[in-house]
Amino acid sequence: TTLAALDRVLTGCRACPRLVAWREEVATVKRKSFADQTYWARPVPGFGAADAAVLIVGLAPAAHGGNRTGRMFTGDRSGDILVAALHDLGLANQATSTAADDGLELRGVRFTAPVHCAPPDNKPTPAERDTCRPWLVRELQLTRPTVRSLVVLGAFGWQALFPAVAASGCWTVPKPRPAFGHGARAVLAAADGGPDLTVFGCYHVSQQNTFTGKLTPAMLRDVLGAAAVEAGL
Numbered sequence: 001t002t003l004a005a006l007d008r009v010l011t012g013c014r015a016c017p018r019l020v021a022w023r024e025e026v027a028t029v030k031r032k033s034f035a036d037q038t039y040w041a042r043p044v045p046g047f048g049a050a051d052a053a054v055l056i057v058g059l060a061p062a063a064h065g066g067n068r069t070g071r072m073f074t075g076d077r078s079g080d081i082l083v084a085a086l087h088d089l090g091l092a093n094q095a096t097s098t099a100a101d102d103g104l105e106l107r108g109v110r111f112t113a114p115v116h117c118a119p120p121d122n123k124p125t126p127a128e129r130d131t132c133r134p135w136l137v138r139e140l141q142l143t144r145p146t147v148r149s150l151v152v153l154g155a156f157g158w159q160a161l162f163p164a165v166a167a168s169g170c171w172t173v174p175k176p177r178p179a180f181g182h183g184a185r186a187v188l189a190a191a192d193g194g195p196d197l198t199v200f201g202c203y204h205v206s207q208q209n210t211f212t213g214k215l216t217p218a219m220l221r222d223v224l225g226a227a228a229v230e231a232g233l
């Protein structure tokens, strides 16, 4: 399997009944400003460089963002904030992320999420998180040759990541498991003889955090920049 093949197969997944129903319902009801658009309404695959050195792991696609545009962190405020920060660092060719055909290219960076379908209230259940885990495990294995650091946006992604890392067989999960926090940093030793992985914690780029100033553009840039340096970008 290649990463591109994985992304293709993923888009046909219907393993979580509640999320399948929600992603399709959102596409029927729509938001007024998008009334003339056809929503993607399927699992949203990872997006970015095929040879990514930095993985950015979010939570799940937004109902009217990724679930509408079919591309992760695309079509909502969260995506714009994240991509603007990457552009500041020279890791994106443009500062906005509006549509799947907007020309955005990431340099050495790939977006993904532990849950690939939009959940009601942005809250997947633990069962849905576990059901989606094999996709992340496979993605970690396929990106293994090039990935050196990983930025996790928010506590949900942080909790979801470590079981996937353990299942991947690529790196060892430290005991006790590192705690999530903004600026948290953990080095996971290779389990397969390859290079180690440095994991960075960052508050999620949700509007809840960015509107309130809990996560400022400078804070986001600092973590992304540290991850890029660590990965040699």
Ligand code: SF4
Pocket (backbone or CB within 6 Å): 010, 013, 014, 015, 016, 019, 020, 043, 115, 116, 117, 128, 131, 132, 133, 135
């Ligand atoms: Fe499949 Fe993951 Fe979507 Fe569940 S959340 S239906 S496992 S892609």
